[in-house]
Amino acid sequence: MRIESAIFRKGIRGNDNILFEEKPQVAFVGRSNVGKSSLMNCLLNRNDLVKSGKMPGKTREINFFLVNGKILFVDLPGYGYANLPIDVREQLVRMIQWYFFQKVFKRKAVLVLDAKVGPNDMDIEMYRILREQREEVIIVANKIDTLNQKEKNQQIKMISEKMPGAEIIPCSAKTKEGRDLILKRIFS
């Protein structure tokens, strides 16, 4: 799938008409700092369309990007950033859950993990919620460039045991490993 265009549409914190546009949404969800925004830039062949890096926990909004004029990529705030006050953390989790409770036209969820760290309880809970909501889930094990081949096999096995029932795609927003496969799954 070729990316021909990608533009920022808007950031929301609550109800908005963009949620109900008749366009499929691809929602990137995961813990803070796992590389959701970097992965989106990698997929979209852009360096800084999606704000990433340096300041984890900075994203407090749900950001919508229109891709190829027909599909919405959704960058969600990361959960679990320990340096944020507890009430802010809880508010972000509520916002993420609220988003997934919205009945939208069509949606796939890309659950992003740090391949080296693997899933924690919050990730497993998020996965459970997504399955309960009958979302189509693609699990992405990002930062795979930080592992050697042996560690890579071990981690993928461990993730698939903790999160059974979805495809796990190893990838790196840094080296672009896995990019084509993720795009294929997103656009299929």
Ligand SMILES: Nc1nc2c(ncn2[C@@H]2O[C@H](COP(=O)(O)OP(=O)(O)OP(=O)(O)O)[C@@H](O)[C@H]2O)c(=O)[nH]1
């Ligand atoms: N080595 C390596 N580093 C990565 C990769 N992807 C992202 N990073 C780094 O991880 C850090 C966090 O990346 P972000 O894309 O901002 O992470 P995020 O998940 O959007 O974080 P929040 O917006 O806080 O939820 C940055 O320093 C990135 O450069 C990767 O594939 N490999």
Ligand SMILES: [Mg+2]
């Ligand atoms: Mg981000």
